[in-house]
Amino acid sequence: MSQGDLLNVVVEDDISDRRKRFGRGLVWGSAAILFLVVLAQILQASEVTDFGFANWRPTLYAYILWSVCLCWSQVLIRGEHGKRTLFVLPAALFVVSLTVFPLLFGLLIAFSDWNLASLTGRKFNGLDNIRQMWADPFYWNALRNMVWYCLAILPEYAVAFGLALLLNAEIRARKFFRVAFLLPLMLSPVAVSWMIGKSMLELRFGPIARLARWLGWDMPSFFGSPGVAKATMMLLDAWTFIPFMMIMILAGLQAIPKELHEAARVDGASPWKSFWEVTFPLMLPVSVTAILIRLIFKLKLADIVITITSGGPGGATDTVTSFIFREYRDRSNVGYGTLLAMVYLVIIIVTMTILMKLAQRFARPRT
Template sequence: MFHWDLLSTPEFAGLDNFKQLVTDGATVRAVINTFVFALASVVTHIGIGMLLALGVHRTMTRGTKYFVRTAYFFPFLVSWAAVALIWKYVLDPAFGLANYYLSATTNWLASPTLALPTLIVVDWWHTIGYTFIILLAGLQTVPAQLHEAARVDGANAWWRFWSVTLPVMSPTIFFATVITFIGAFQIFDPMVIMTQGGPDGATRSIVQYTYEKGFQSFEVGYAAALSLVLFVVIMIVTGLQFRLSRRWVHQ
């Protein structure tokens, strides 16, 4: 509602800031980027996280189980700043490990088409542990009796997964989806550290754009409007998820 540059007195702006939201191409781009990032993040986290959880849940020795669980979860404990710096080295175009093993000379973070997918992969590596642990916990709540009953009824492994495991753990999957989406939608650190939103805004997220507007261009009023958008989007999407959940989440 105001124009304010942090230092001088705020000045009333009415709805100017909100008008600017619609006309500012960079905002639209940031919103699209963030949506792409968040959707890709939810799909990869839940999909691959589920496979990992199933893998770990299968018969394994206790020791291996502990080891694998810790290994998956470990990256999540490392702070984003450290993760981003390490990956920047891995992805370095001249002497990075990624290019070395792929015998390529790809400039991962500077390419307009590859930069966002690359960040999605890095984000996946970093936060998969969290989704994995949630899903694994959900998997462990599935009562063994149900499986046994299904087996007696002649259901094969696929059927048991589809009609027993999934419905029983659907509340967990739902929770993981909501949490992953909210987390991904607020993504900030890897963009700032690894690509600075570049190349040409291809990886700029909403939160990052808010920061740039508020603390680099000193348009605090506009930044506030942007963060309102963030709030509203997350609220709507989460509300939508809750509404749709009635169709598939087993109560």
């Protein structure tokens, strides 16, 4: 073996048992300190007892101590292999600090009565927020609306697939149409809300409303009745994000070898049968990925609703995110709004986990 090859070889260190015990004791001792500090601060925040902590800095200091001891223990226990771990471990601990601590703080707020308009400040209220959520018809109405918004992804996918097939064909000005169909995706949803929802669909002076009156619709109120308002919001959201699915499907179509379609034509397959037996099965992985990513965007739908209708009329267009936003902005109810956000986060995680498991089973390409 050459000298250059030896530089990439990590030799097992002769680490004594005493050194390993010291490393394990270091990490477990610092972990115990972190646990006790966190427990003490939670008890104080819940007004069970008072340890005299003015803020959450002791928890931060205890976490930094545990992180340093964990990195040090890797070198003590594993030697050279532990040094290699230090290239990744500090960054991972930093990312954990940016996700776990805000999540724990959010859980603490979720079980508190904290209204910014109140002079009493935050108070621990146990399960009162959960009981309020369970009896809140507006929150359940927003969840039902999200089911309809998510089901709208299926026709959006069909339209996106059709546009992708069109742009993948040999048509004139194909490059121009590709750029033109991507324009809605380049616009901010807030800009779309103002240009179309607040301007073109305006009841009195909007050009689309005038066209509707000219065609015979006496009162073209696109946001006056619950059904029409919800359908209009779905169309606006679809117009904004259909190009996203279209460009993903188009990329998948261009990756399919042309020899497969030529072989299908030689075998006498019609265009429809060639699509159903060749194109669509090969596009299943891309299609499922596009739908799942679109679903993630759909579950966060809020900006168009907040800008145009604020959830009206009567909560017909409300989404969970827009409802939580109003709990913060209009009612200054931080505790209850945080609980709603936490419950919605759990729903999203469970839903996406189930769908991804199903996607792994049904999205295998077939030839």
